[in-house]
Amino acid sequence: MGAGRTDTGVHAREMYAHFDSDTSFDIPTLVHKLNSFLPKDIVIYDIIPVHDDAHSRFDALKRTYEYHIHQFKNPFIDELSWYFHQPLDIDLMNQASQLLFNYTDFECFSKVNTDVNTFDCTIFEAYWKRGKNDQLVFTISANRFLRNMVRSIVGTLINVGLHKITLDDFTKIIESKSREKAGFSVPAHGLYLTKIEYDYINP
Numbered sequence: 001m002g003a004g005r006t007d008t009g010v011h012a013r014e015m016y017a018h019f020d021s022d023t024s025f026d027i028p029t030l031v032h033k034l035n036s037f038l039p040k041d042i043v044i045y046d047i048i049p050v051h052d053d054a055h056s057r058f059d060a061l062k063r064t065y066e067y068h069i070h071q072f073k074n075p076f077i078d079e080l081s082w083y084f085h086q087p088l089d090i091d092l093m094n095q096a097s098q099l100l101f102n103y104t105d106f107e108c109f110s111k112v113n114t115d116v117n118t119f120d121c122t123i124f125e126a127y128w129k130r131g132k133n134d135q136l137v138f139t140i141s142a143n144r145f146l147r148n149m150v151r152s153i154v155g156t157l158i159n160v161g162l163h164k165i166t167l168d169d170f171t172k173i174i175e176s177k178s179r180e181k182a183g184f185s186v187p188a189h190g191l192y193l194t195k196i197e198y199d200y201i202n203p
Contacts, residue, residue, distance in 0.1 A: 003056040003196050004063070007148065009188030011080070014195050018056040050200055062124060064141040064195040067154045067186065072134040081135060082190035088161035090128050090136065096160040096170045097126040097138075100153070107177040109153050110146035119146060119177075128157075141195075148185055156183030 003016040027047045034044045068081040071088075100106075100123050107119035124141040131137050138154055156173060159165045165173075165183075173181045 001056055003060055004193075006191070006193060007151070007188045010191045010193065011189075012193040015193060016056045016060075016196055016198075016201075018050070018054055020052075048201060054198075054200065059198055059200075060144075060196050061199060062141055062143060062195075062197040063145060063193065064125075064139065065145070065150045066192045066194050067138040067140075067150060068131075068190045068192065069136040069138075070134055071136065074133060077133070077135075079189055082187050084158070086162060088136070088158065089163065090130065090161065092163075092167070093128050093157045093161040096157055096167055097128065097140075099167065099171055099174070100126050100140075102171075103174050105177065106146060106149060106153075106174070108173055108179055108182045109149045109156070110179065111148040112179050114147045116146065121145060121149070126153075139194075150191060151185040151188065152179070152182050154186045158186065159183045 001018050006012065031044050031047060038044065068077075069084050070077055070081045071083075071085055073083060073085070074081075104120045104122060106121050110116070110119055122143045124143075126138075126140045128136060128138050138157070140150060140153065156165075156170065160167070160170055173183075
Protein backbone atom coordinates (compact mmCIF):
# COMPACT_ATOMS: atom_id res chain seq x y z
CA MET A 1 0.00 0.00 0.00
CA GLY A 2 1.62 3.22 -1.17
CA ALA A 3 1.61 6.52 0.69
CA GLY A 4 -0.24 8.16 -2.19
CA ARG A 5 -0.34 8.64 -5.91
CA THR A 6 0.89 11.38 -8.22
CA ASP A 7 0.21 12.38 -11.80
CA THR A 8 2.17 10.70 -14.58
CA GLY A 9 5.55 12.39 -14.96
CA VAL A 10 5.86 13.61 -11.37
CA HIS A 11 9.08 12.67 -9.56
CA ALA A 12 9.46 11.42 -5.98
CA ARG A 13 12.63 11.83 -3.97
CA GLU A 14 10.94 10.13 -1.04
CA MET A 15 8.03 7.71 -1.03
CA TYR A 16 6.81 5.14 1.47
CA ALA A 17 4.75 2.00 1.12
CA HIS A 18 3.78 -0.56 3.73
CA PHE A 19 3.26 -4.30 3.59
CA ASP A 20 2.35 -6.99 6.11
CA SER A 21 4.52 -10.08 6.44
CA ASP A 22 4.72 -13.07 8.75
CA THR A 23 8.03 -14.08 7.23
CA SER A 24 11.33 -13.03 8.77
CA PHE A 25 14.02 -11.77 6.42
CA ASP A 26 17.34 -9.97 6.37
CA ILE A 27 16.60 -6.36 5.44
CA PRO A 28 19.85 -5.52 3.55
CA THR A 29 19.52 -8.72 1.53
CA LEU A 30 15.90 -8.04 0.60
CA VAL A 31 16.68 -4.42 -0.33
CA HIS A 32 19.46 -5.65 -2.61
CA LYS A 33 17.21 -8.25 -4.25
CA LEU A 34 14.38 -5.79 -4.80
CA ASN A 35 16.69 -3.27 -6.45
CA SER A 36 18.13 -5.96 -8.71
CA PHE A 37 14.86 -6.34 -10.63
CA LEU A 38 13.15 -2.97 -10.20
CA PRO A 39 13.32 -0.59 -13.21
CA LYS A 40 16.16 1.93 -13.29
CA ASP A 41 13.96 4.84 -12.18
CA ILE A 42 12.88 3.18 -8.90
CA VAL A 43 15.17 2.44 -5.96
CA ILE A 44 14.50 0.97 -2.51
CA TYR A 45 16.67 2.58 0.18
CA ASP A 46 15.47 0.80 3.29
CA ILE A 47 12.81 -1.35 4.91
CA ILE A 48 11.69 -0.05 8.31
CA PRO A 49 9.83 -2.25 10.82
CA VAL A 50 6.77 -0.42 12.21
CA HIS A 51 3.81 -1.28 14.44
CA ASP A 52 1.16 -3.69 13.14
CA ASP A 53 -1.47 -1.02 12.42
CA ALA A 54 0.85 1.40 10.59
CA HIS A 55 -0.57 2.75 7.34
CA SER A 56 1.66 4.54 4.85
CA ARG A 57 -1.15 6.68 3.45
CA PHE A 58 -3.44 7.50 6.37
CA ASP A 59 -0.73 7.95 9.02
CA ALA A 60 1.20 10.60 7.08
CA LEU A 61 1.32 13.84 9.07
CA LYS A 62 2.96 16.10 6.50
CA ARG A 63 3.90 15.95 2.84
CA THR A 64 6.27 18.30 1.05
CA TYR A 65 6.47 19.04 -2.67
CA GLU A 66 8.83 21.15 -4.75
CA TYR A 67 8.21 22.60 -8.20
CA HIS A 68 11.30 23.39 -10.29
CA ILE A 69 11.47 25.99 -13.05
CA HIS A 70 14.54 26.96 -15.09
CA GLN A 71 14.57 30.26 -16.94
CA PHE A 72 17.49 29.71 -19.26
CA LYS A 73 17.35 26.86 -21.74
CA ASN A 74 19.19 23.82 -20.37
CA PRO A 75 18.91 20.44 -22.15
CA PHE A 76 20.51 18.60 -19.20
CA ILE A 77 17.58 19.32 -16.85
CA ASP A 78 14.77 19.66 -19.37
CA GLU A 79 13.04 16.46 -18.20
CA LEU A 80 13.50 17.40 -14.55
CA SER A 81 12.45 21.04 -14.56
CA TRP A 82 9.99 23.22 -16.50
CA TYR A 83 11.55 25.72 -18.89
CA PHE A 84 9.73 29.07 -18.54
CA HIS A 85 11.71 32.02 -19.87
CA GLN A 86 9.39 34.95 -19.15
CA PRO A 87 10.43 37.28 -16.30
CA LEU A 88 8.62 36.62 -13.02
CA ASP A 89 8.09 38.86 -10.00
CA ILE A 90 9.23 36.42 -7.30
CA ASP A 91 8.61 38.87 -4.45
CA LEU A 92 4.98 39.23 -5.49
CA MET A 93 4.65 35.45 -5.92
CA ASN A 94 5.92 34.99 -2.37
CA GLN A 95 3.38 37.50 -1.11
CA ALA A 96 0.65 35.52 -2.84
CA SER A 97 2.02 32.28 -1.38
CA GLN A 98 1.58 33.69 2.12
CA LEU A 99 -2.13 34.24 1.43
CA LEU A 100 -2.57 30.46 1.24
CA PHE A 101 -2.15 30.29 5.03
CA ASN A 102 -5.41 32.23 5.45
CA TYR A 103 -7.46 29.35 4.03
CA THR A 104 -8.12 25.64 4.40
CA ASP A 105 -10.62 25.05 1.57
CA PHE A 106 -8.71 24.70 -1.71
CA GLU A 107 -11.43 23.41 -4.01
CA CYS A 108 -10.40 25.98 -6.63
CA PHE A 109 -7.07 24.16 -7.08
CA SER A 110 -8.53 20.65 -7.23
CA LYS A 111 -9.40 18.58 -10.27
CA VAL A 112 -13.15 18.55 -10.81
CA ASN A 113 -15.20 15.39 -10.27
CA THR A 114 -12.67 14.04 -7.82
CA ASP A 115 -13.83 11.56 -5.19
CA VAL A 116 -13.01 13.30 -1.88
CA ASN A 117 -15.09 14.03 1.21
CA THR A 118 -13.50 17.40 1.87
CA PHE A 119 -11.36 19.99 0.10
CA ASP A 120 -9.78 21.10 3.38
CA CYS A 121 -5.97 21.05 3.69
CA THR A 122 -3.72 22.62 6.29
CA ILE A 123 -0.73 24.30 4.66
CA PHE A 124 2.41 24.52 6.80
CA GLU A 125 4.80 26.28 4.40
CA ALA A 126 4.72 27.78 0.92
CA TYR A 127 7.51 29.87 -0.61
CA TRP A 128 9.66 30.52 -3.69
CA LYS A 129 13.43 30.78 -3.73
CA ARG A 130 16.08 31.18 -6.39
CA GLY A 131 18.40 28.23 -6.89
CA LYS A 132 21.48 27.63 -8.97
CA ASN A 133 21.56 27.63 -12.79
CA ASP A 134 18.75 30.18 -13.17
CA GLN A 135 16.31 27.88 -11.37
CA LEU A 136 13.28 28.82 -9.28
CA VAL A 137 11.97 26.37 -6.69
CA PHE A 138 8.55 26.50 -5.06
CA THR A 139 8.24 24.52 -1.80
CA ILE A 140 4.89 23.68 -0.24
CA SER A 141 4.00 21.44 2.72
CA ALA A 142 0.60 20.38 3.98
CA ASN A 143 -1.12 17.60 5.88
CA ARG A 144 -2.74 16.47 2.60
CA PHE A 145 -3.06 17.56 -1.03
CA LEU A 146 -5.91 17.39 -3.51
CA ARG A 147 -5.51 15.98 -7.01
CA ASN A 148 -3.56 18.42 -9.21
CA MET A 149 -3.47 20.93 -6.33
CA VAL A 150 0.22 21.84 -6.39
CA ARG A 151 0.40 22.17 -10.17
CA SER A 152 -2.63 24.47 -10.28
CA ILE A 153 -1.35 26.57 -7.35
CA VAL A 154 1.94 27.04 -9.19
CA GLY A 155 0.14 27.96 -12.41
CA THR A 156 -1.92 30.56 -10.57
CA LEU A 157 1.18 31.95 -8.84
CA ILE A 158 2.86 32.20 -12.24
CA ASN A 159 0.00 34.46 -13.33
CA VAL A 160 0.68 36.60 -10.26
CA GLY A 161 4.38 36.74 -11.18
CA LEU A 162 3.49 37.80 -14.72
CA HIS A 163 1.27 40.56 -13.30
CA LYS A 164 -1.74 39.02 -15.04
CA ILE A 165 -3.63 38.87 -11.74
CA THR A 166 -3.28 40.84 -8.51
CA LEU A 167 -3.00 39.65 -4.92
CA ASP A 168 -6.64 40.57 -4.49
CA ASP A 169 -7.50 38.45 -7.54
CA PHE A 170 -5.57 35.55 -6.02
CA THR A 171 -7.63 35.81 -2.83
CA LYS A 172 -10.89 35.96 -4.79
CA ILE A 173 -9.89 32.84 -6.76
CA ILE A 174 -9.43 30.85 -3.53
CA GLU A 175 -12.72 32.13 -2.13
CA SER A 176 -14.57 31.34 -5.36
CA LYS A 177 -13.90 27.58 -4.95
CA SER A 178 -13.99 27.42 -8.76
CA ARG A 179 -11.30 25.55 -10.71
CA GLU A 180 -12.24 27.57 -13.80
CA LYS A 181 -11.13 30.80 -12.13
CA ALA A 182 -7.72 29.44 -11.03
CA GLY A 183 -4.67 29.39 -13.28
CA PHE A 184 -3.37 26.75 -15.64
CA SER A 185 -1.86 23.48 -14.44
CA VAL A 186 1.92 23.52 -14.94
CA PRO A 187 3.63 20.48 -16.54
CA ALA A 188 4.09 17.42 -14.31
CA HIS A 189 7.82 16.93 -14.95
CA GLY A 190 8.79 19.92 -12.79
CA LEU A 191 7.06 18.53 -9.69
CA TYR A 192 8.77 16.51 -6.94
CA LEU A 193 7.39 14.79 -3.86
CA THR A 194 10.33 15.39 -1.53
CA LYS A 195 9.26 14.31 1.96
CA ILE A 196 6.57 12.42 3.86
CA GLU A 197 6.59 12.57 7.66
CA TYR A 198 5.26 10.11 10.23
CA ASP A 199 5.41 10.24 14.01
CA TYR A 200 6.94 6.76 14.19
CA ILE A 201 9.60 7.14 11.48
CA ASN A 202 12.63 9.38 11.80
CA PRO A 203 14.73 8.81 8.64
